[in-house]
Amino acid sequence: MxxxxxxxxxxxxxxxxxxxxxxxxxxxxxxxxxxxxxxxxxxxxxxxxxxxxxxxxxxxxxxxxxxxxxxxxxxxxxxxxxxxxxxxxxxxxxxxxxxxxxxxxxxxxxxxxxxxxxxxxxxxxxxxxxxxxLTSVAPHVEAAGADDVAEALAALDWSADELDADLPPRIAFAGARHLVIAAATRDRLARLDYDVPRLEALMRRLGLTTVQLVRRASADVFHVRDPFPVGGVVEDPATGAAAAAFGAYARELGLVPATSVLTLHQGEDMGRPGVLTVTLREGDERVRVSGTAVRIPA
Missing domain, CATH: 3.10.310.10 (Diaminopimelate Epimerase; Chain A, domain 1)
Incomplete structure (x- = not known):
């Protein structure tokens, strides 16, 4: 309806x-x-x-x-x-x-x-x-400043020793800018209670749309969460733009083969589970993100 x-x-x-x-x-x-x-x-x-x-x-x-x-x-x-x-x-x-x-x-x-x-x-x-x-615009990945990462962690109330050293923080873009931060455990990802004004201020300064919080479950499966205070939303339940940016991030860091299909689970901790499929193709820098959609009745 x-x-x-x-x-x-x-x-x-x-x-x-x-x-x-x-x-x-x-x-x-x-x-x-x-x-x-x-x-x-x-x-x-x-x-x-x-x-x-x-x-x-x-x-x-x-x-x-x-x-x-x-x-x-x-x-x-x-x-x-x-x-x-x-x-x-x-x-x-x-x-x-x-x-x-x-x-x-x-x-x-x-x-x-x-x-x-x-x-x-x-x-x-x-x-x-x-x-x-969807097929993204040309993506790019850039370094995240140490002071900016420290400020993000402080706003999130995360400590540096709770991060996954194999997935270092980066700013990734595939239509919008996202700061990617990887948690070392699923439990750390599940506990999200952040300082909204502090994180929003950092995101506005860096021109970020979301902060993408990630936990790697296996070689090609990830759990993700996306705080979105700049949009007036505490957390985004399923974020296709960030999924595309993450695909570029994973390829740039050599975390996955040049041709890959990644599965991202998002929204579980909010009670709104969703599944995003990210496809990378060798020789094509763009990232493809696939998913279903259903009408919400009135």
């Missing part, structure tokens, strides 16, 4: 989806507005704030489409309750599934023109369930 929320008239249809799950009570809820052409820069953040999800995606169809591409092209903006973000993975997955369902195809290909760059998204079905795969 849908809700009508808008500061403009007429009110646009606001869809609600849960991404990276097949359970409406799991994964990460996202708002999706498939026709945002009539919304201005005040209306979009107002809708996102009222909805209260970590992000809402606002799509505007281009006509004609971009030269050289057969896929429908959409300009997309993403708003959290407190801020606009350059790219959001879970809202991208939700929006692509919503488009495929609206178009009655159950599958399709789309090109999302986001503030971070162009993001191709493909939708297929697996066992009758729609699944979207």
């Amino acid at each position: 849908t809700t009508n929320d808008s500061a403009a008239s007429p009110s646009p249809e606001v869809l609600r989806y849960a991404a990276f799950t097949t359970d409406p009570a799991g994964g990460n809820p996202a708002g999706v507005v498939l026709d945002a052409a009539g919304l201005d820069d005040a209306a979009m953040p107002a809708i996102a704030a009222r909805l209260g999800y970590s992000e809402t995606a606002f799509l505007t169809a281009r006509n004609p489409g971009a030269p050289g591409t057969a896929e429908p092209v959409y300009d997309v903006r993403y708003f959290a309750p407190k801020a606009e973000v350059p790219f959001c993975g879970h809202a991208t997955v939700a929006a692509a599934v919503a488009l495929a369902e609206r178009d009655g195809t159950g599958a399709g290909g789309y090109l999302f023109a986001t503030p971070a760059g162009e993001v191709p998204v493909a939708v297929d079905t697996v066992g009758g369930v729609p699944r979207a795969t």
Whole structure:
């Protein structure tokens, strides 16, 4: 079902989806507005704030489409309750599934023109369930300053000896910037009670969207959590943008082979479990993130 929320008239249809799950009570809820052409820069953040999800995606169809591409092209903006973000993975997955369902195809290909760059998204079905795969913009990984890491740990109330030395802190980007910090134990990851204003101040100074907290469970399976205070959300339940950035991080540090499929579990500690699949391809620097999405009933 849908809700009508808008500061403009007429009110646009606001869809609600849960991404990276097949359970409406799991994964990460996202708002999706498939026709945002009539919304201005005040209306979009107002809708996102009222909805209260970590992000809402606002799509505007281009006509004609971009030269050289057969896929429908959409300009997309993403708003959290407190801020606009350059790219959001879970809202991208939700929006692509919503488009495929609206178009009655159950599958399709789309090109999302986001503030971070162009993001191709493909939708297929697996066992009758729609699944979207986004392909990130070109990623990069950079060093994290020792003082900045120390400040992050202080805000998190973590100590340096609770970190995994094989996964050193880095700032990773695949559409948005994320500070990656790896815990040495699953128990440390499970206990998240941080100083919200202190971490938010650090993140704003460094231009971060989330801090991605990671625990490696096996060679290609990871548990992750993402504090998101800059967006007005204490924690993001499933974070596709951070998953793409983490894929770039894992490849850059040589943690996984050049061609790999990683499984990220997120949201378990929040009671909203989700699964994100990260695919790396040798010879292609971009990162692919896949996941299901399901409509949230009113």
